Amino acid sequence: MQFSTLFQQIINGLSLGSVYALIAVGYSLVYSILSFSNFAHGGFLVIGGYICYGLLSGFEVVTSTQQHIFTMPAFNIWIASLSALVGAGVVAILTERFAYKPIRERTSMTLYLLIASMGVSIVIENIFVIAVGGRFRALPPDSFQDIFAVLEKVLGYLGMNRVPGSSSQLFDLGGGVTVSMFDILSLIVAVFFLGGLQLFLTRTRWGLSIRAAAYDLRTAGLMGVNVAFLIGIVFFVAGMLAAIGGIFLSFRYTLYPQLGGITTKAFVAAVIGGLGSLPGAVVGSLILGLAEMLTAGFISSQMRDLVVFSMLVVMLLVKPAGFFGKQINDKI
Amino acid sequence: MSGYQEGIVVLLCINCVAAMGVSLLTGFTGIFTLGHAAYMALGAYTTAIMTVRYHVHWLPAIVAGGVVAVLVAWLIGIPTLRLTGDYYAIASIGLGEAIRLILENWQSFTRGARGFPGIGSYASRGVAVTFFTVLGILMFNLLSSRLGRELKASRDDRVAASLMGFNTPASRMKALLISAFYCGIAGALLGGYMNFIQPSMFDMMKSTELTAVVVFGGLGSMSGTLLGSAIVTLVMEVFRNISQYRMLIYGGLLVVIMVLRPEGLLGNREIWSFLSFLPGFGPKRRG
Numbered sequence: 347m348q349f350s351t352l353f354q355q356i357i358n359g360l361s362l363g364s365v366y367a368l369i370a371v372g373y374s375l376v377y378s379i380l381s382f383s384n385f386a387h388g389g390f391l392v393i394g395g396y397i398c399y400g401l402l403s404g405f406e407v408v409t410s411t412q413q414h415i416f417t418m419p420a421f422n423i424w425i426a427s428l429s430a431l432v433g434a435g436v437v438a439i440l441t442e443r444f445a446y447k448p449i450r451e452r453t454s455m456t457l458y459l460l461i462a463s464m465g466v467s468i469v470i471e472n473i474f475v476i477a478v479g480g481r482f483r484a485l486p487p488d489s490f491q492d493i494f495a496v497l498e499k500v501l502g503y504l505g506m507n508r509v510p511g512s513s514s515q516l517f518d519l520g521g522g523v524t525v526s527m528f529d530i531l532s533l534i535v536a537v538f539f540l541g542g543l544q545l546f547l548t549r550t551r552w553g554l555s556i557r558a559a560a561y562d563l564r565t566a567g568l569m570g571v572n573v574a575f576l577i578g579i580v581f582f583v584a585g586m587l588a589a590i591g592g593i594f595l596s597f598r599y600t601l602y603p604q605l606g607g608i609t610t611k612a613f614v615a616a617v618i619g620g621l622g623s624l625p626g627a628v629v630g631s632l633i634l635g636l637a638e639m640l641t642a643g644f645i646s647s648q649m650r651d652l653v654v655f656s657m658l659v660v661m662l663l664v665k666p667a668g669f670f671g672k673q674i675n676d677k678i
Numbered sequence: 679m680s681g682y683q684e685g686i687v688v689l690l691c692i693n694c695v696a697a698m699g700v701s702l703l704t705g706f707t708g709i710f711t712l713g714h715a716a717y718m719a720l721g722a723y724t725t726a727i728m729t730v731r732y733h734v735h736w737l738p739a740i741v742a743g744g745v746v747a748v749l750v751a752w753l754i755g756i757p758t759l760r761l762t763g764d765y766y767a768i769a770s771i772g773l774g775e776a777i778r779l780i781l782e783n784w785q786s787f788t789r790g791a792r793g794f795p796g797i798g799s800y801a802s803r804g805v806a807v808t809f810f811t812v813l814g815i816l817m818f819n820l821l822s823s824r825l826g827r828e829l830k831a832s833r834d835d836r837v838a839a840s841l842m843g844f845n846t847p848a849s850r851m852k853a854l855l856i857s858a859f860y861c862g863i864a865g866a867l868l869g870g871y872m873n874f875i876q877p878s879m880f881d882m883m884k885s886t887e888l889t890a891v892v893v894f895g896g897l898g899s900m901s902g903t904l905l906g907s908a909i910v911t912l913v914m915e916v917f918r919n920i921s922q923y924r925m926l927i928y929g930g931l932l933v934v935i936m937v938l939r940p941e942g943l944l945g946n947r948e949i950w951s952f953l954s955f956l957p958g959f960g961p962k963r964r965g
Contacts, residue, residue, distance in 0.1 A: 381764075382764075383764065383768070445933050445936075445937065448937045449936055449937055449940060452940060453940050455940070456764065457710055457767075457893065458893070458936045458940040459936075460710075460767070461886070461889065461890050461893055461932055461936055462932065462933050462936035462937065464886050464890070464929075464932060465890075465928075465929045465930065465931070465932030465933035465936065466929070466933055467929070468925055468926075468928060468929025468932070469926060469929035469930050469933065471925075471929075472923075472925045472926040472929060473926065475922075475925075476922055476923065476926065610771075610775075610882070614772070617768055621764075648783055649783070651775070651779050652776060652779045652780065652783065655772045655773075655775045655776040655779065656772075656776060658768070658769075658771075658772035659758075659769060659772045659773055659776060662758070662761060662765060662768065662769045662772070663757045663758070663769075666761055666765050
């Protein structure tokens with residue numbers, strides 16, 4: 347076992363894990379309030395990815411008779427990603443409003459919500475298959491140029507220097523281990539948003555209500571919390587986080603309508619950490635990212651998924667509540 | 679009957695057999711599964727490998743497919759049936775995907791993701807209808823037997839049922855094994871109808887479809903399950919011409935059904951309870 351390979355795979359694992367964490371936290375947030383696994387979460391991710399892609403590369407809308415309607419100019423990454431976040435958040439709210447709310451009001455069985463959420467995820471996936479086609483798309487390679495330029499200066503002050511001659515902006519950590527600008531960026535963004543979420547939940551009135559609702563939705567409603575509004579906020583935040591994950595994943599791999607399938611792994615991470623627990627979701631994601639990259643580095647990359655699902659099953663057998671699932675009632 | 683119509687009949691029988699298995703587990707025992715396509719995969723691969731590589735006759739091979747599914751379900755069930763509610767559903771997703779990934783990566787035995795071609799077309803209309811009829815009669819008899827009542831009791835209130843002296847863990851296990859058998863047989867028949875199987879045919883989508891059909895028909899209604907399964911299969915066939923929009927319609931349908939009629943088509947009543955005004959269909963002792 348080579349030490350530098352190990353170190354390299356740990357860095358890759360942390361970078362992947364931080365993207366999983368963004369998705370898993372949104373998942374966990376919804377679970378903590380409504381106690382059901384929102385399988386449509388992957389759909390929000392895909393919506394975020396496509397909005398970002400569309401605004402970054404610019405597109406033309408034509409009717410079926412090839413009549414030009416309007417042209418969307420190409421925007422920079424800030425506008426594109428901000429729109430992606432808001433767009434995915436709004437779709438998440440609409441999904442809750444039109445698909446989940448009527449079911450919640452009629453029955454307390456989460457299975458119905460589960461199946462409805464699978465329906466929503468199939469619908470979103472296939473809307474994109476029909477509208478833009480199933481082919482793989484790459485975000486423009488220089489999308490993050492502006493941000494990278496700033497980052498490079500900051501890292502330069504910290505004494506990290508670019509590997510000379512590398513086009514993909516690799517930084518040398520010594521001993522043959524490199525870290526790409528993109529890995530650093532995804533780590534920073536994950537820390538920023540997860541930290542922000544933590545502050546939001548612990549320091550604001552809305553956060554307090556969300557924690558109360560996670561503890562007991564009915565009682566929180568009786569105590570004067572506007573539950574419908576609250577659930578809207580939770581879905582908006584979850585959709586936003588999914589969109590960030592979607593942007594990063596479509597940059598790391600490529601963008602296609604089935605990209606949302608990756609949420610299954612974020613979901614596994616949430617279960618390993620403890621469903622409904624936000625720190626659990628982060629820890630579970632990092633464990634999963636590391637496990638996946640170490641498997642890919644030392645065994646074979648085909649075994650990655652098998653390791654992920656074996657971890658899920660073993661975890662459920664040994665400790666069904668996950669690492670951070672303390673009490674059934676104590677969810678956030 | 680044209681070949682196309684015959685194919686639909688075969689497909690209908692296969693889907694109904696699989697749906698009956700899932701219905702026993704989800705509708706009558708209250709265990710939600712999202713990984714039963716894996717048992718179909720096990721049945722399909724066992725039968726395919728036995729008939730193609732070892733030239734076993736298809737009939738024992740199909741039964742063997744069911745038996746292998748039962749054995750695996752037993753191994754899986756011992757630890758996982760302790761889990762309740764959502765957690766069993768989550769574990770079943772993991773196990774279902776794990777089985778599919780093993781089949782996909784075990785290149786030397788299953789030919790991996792390329793799929794397994796050259797399976798004989800033993801699932802003719804007669805065979806499929808016979809399997810469906812026999813398994814259907816067995817299932818309806820099972821539901822009105824002592825075990826069926828035990829399952830329903832433990833679904834409605836597990837604590838009360840065990841206080842009444844039922845061994846609820848054992849009956850849950852029996853339900854899982856029987857449902858795995860039905861799905862294994864359905865998978866084996868599917869292999870014989872398509873002449874080709876591939877691990878991706880048995881992914882989470884397929885598992886969801888099985889559970890969704892049961893919920894659509896009505897949880898706790900076996901005739902509702904058959905009706906739901908028939909409707910979904912036929913609707914998907916009708917929409918085959920507009921295959922682009924097929925999945926979109928299917929997904930939308932799932933949502934609309936859950937919103938408008940979450941209890942499913944028949945609720946928890948069997949279809950003949952709607953015929954109670956006819957002589958001979960009057961109220962009977964409820965079990």
